[in-house]
Amino acid sequence: MNASERAAPQLLPFERGRVRLRDVTLADADLLDEWNRDVEPGSFNDFGPRPPTDREALARGPLRNDRNGLVILERVADGTPIGTIAWRRVTVYGPSPTSDAWQFGIELIPAARGVGLGAEAQRLVADYLLAATDLNRVEAATDVANVAEQRALEKAGYVREGIMRRAQFRGGAYRDLCYYSRLRDDP
């Protein structure tokens, strides 16, 4: 962990426009469990039953370290939680930690979809991760059939890079994954 990553907590909550990222607290555990139970079967994020929220970890502090993190996404207007963003450090691009990247995933509750909040949130998380750490690259991968998420990433300023064929196994079949990224120097 470098100095800038230890300094990251003071950046949260992090907000712009209609959305805010904030740390998960113990008070959110029941809500997260409910959301995890309600993942629509067969949806792009359905990889089977999820374990219960780790309340012991939450009692110790936010769900965030130098390897990964999970934050709550809130609507600024009324402070309502509308979903989560999770990220992890990807270490596949080279032996030096300087080659690491952040890969994130977003989940919005159905009531919050289709009004551009996801795009705003995904721009926000890139800005947050690039401000909070020294890494150069924030990436997201989505199923080629998930056209809504691809549109949201493009609206959020991510660049479409390519398609990793048959990379992900979901719902009994291998799927093509579409890759997007934002770099520190991107406009």
Add this chain to the structure above:
Amino acid sequence: MTGTPVASLTSTNRGLLPVGGRSVRLRDVTLADAEMLERWDLEREPDRFNNLGQPRRELPRDVLAAGPLRDGTRGRLIVERLEDRAPLGSVSWHVRRYGPNPESSCFNIGIELLPEARGHGYGTEAQRLLADWLFAASDINRVEASTDIDNLPEQRSLTKAGFTREGVTRGCQWRAGAYHDMVTFARVRSDS
């Protein structure tokens, strides 16, 4: 990488070696190769695409004495010229995950050839052999390779070896004091 499911998907134990093509073959690394491989590491050209400032590491003699350099997470093989069994370089692979479940694992491969072994098509043949062998030896569905966007010989070689160019991963690799774009190529089991 932990857990039986992953290890069984990505194990290459049923693969038979050596495996040969027209002019090269792939064989397991043995204890007798240790000094040669360390010498290759030391002599790696400073300005090459594979020079990423890796720390010089001694090869684990105890591991080599116990068996080949491959397990459920990674492996390395020697590339030899068929006619005189001269070692030309090595190929390697490691597991990469594209999802939370073990089935979303694939192999990411790499190659290093001695300078005098380049430009003869040995690398193309070695990479095709490696992909064929990995599909036969394991239950993995995808074999991929990434190379610097400026490494045109390797991109031509991967194309000739039957890999499909999938995209450019921007600004992902730190090498020689700057970020570099990488190109990803892949073969999947259903490719002809």
